[in-house]
Amino acid sequence: MGFPGGARAGRADRWRRRGDAMWPRALEVWLLLLAVAFxxxxxxxxxxxxxxxxxxxxxxxxxxxxVFIVLLARFxxxxxxxxxxxxALLVGSLWLACTLAFEFLAGHYxxxxxxxxxxxxxxxxxxxxxxxxxxxxxxxxLWAFSQGRPER
Numbered sequence: 001m002g003f004p005g006g007a008r009a010g011r012a013d014r015w016r017r018r019g020d021a022m023w024p025r026a027l028e029v030w031l032l033l034l035a036v037a038f039x040x041x042x043x044x045x046x047x048x049x050x051x052x053x054x055x056x057x058x059x060x061x062x063x064x065x066x067v068f069i070v071l072l073a074r075f076x077x078x079x080x081x082x083x084x085x086x087x088a089l090l091v092g093s094l095w096l097a098c099t100l101a102f103e104f105l106a107g108h109y110x111x112x113x114x115x116x117x118x119x120x121x122x123x124x125x126x127x128x129x130x131x132x133x134x135x136x137x138x139x140x141x142l143w144a145f146s147q148g149r150p151e152r
Contacts, residue, residue, distance in 0.1 A: 025080040026091045026141075030098050032076075033069055033137070040065045055127065062129050066136035073140035074147060088145035092138040099137050 040061055048057035082088050107113045121130040 022081045022087060022091070023094075025076075026082075026094055027098075029072065029076045029080060030095050033072060033095065033099075034102065036068050036072065037065055037133075040068065059129060062132055066132050069133065069136045070140045070143065073144040077141065077144040077147075080141075082141060082145050085142060085145060088141040091141040095141070096134060096138040099134065 044057050044061035048060055051057075052060065077088075080091065082091060104115075104118055107118050108115060120126070121128050124131055
């Protein structure tokens with residue numbers, strides 16, 4: 001039985017503070033992912049499409065963004081204060097929800113893309129592999145957590 005302010009209370013407070021700090025940091029990393037995605041898209045339009053064509057540029061851009069997401073998760077996992085596989089999955093779920101919300105809501109209402117065009121990106125049987133970015137977005141925090149903190 002613990003006493004108020006004792007060792008158990010101190011541990012609980014530390015865990016609560018870590019959890020409270022995890023969410024804003026996870027959102028900050030997602031905003032950085034968003035910036036990386038914009039840069040990746042600009043590179044695809046400006047460099048890859050003129051040199052490779054639409055479909056090869058789509059494939060290369062999707063694969064490179066997936067790699068960037070995994071690497072960014074790897075190098076920020078400790079800073080985000082993720083201390084369990086469960087929390088890593090929660091962060092992956094948060095990132096996925098933010099990505100889908102941005103993709104559909106901003107894509108349609110801010111950038112004016114029709115719903116049909118947005119949904120077409122998910123047609124894997126038609127060669128669209130955007131879903132790999134979503135898988136990477138969800139799984140990257142868990143994979144990064146499983147690798148441990150990167151050496152500095």
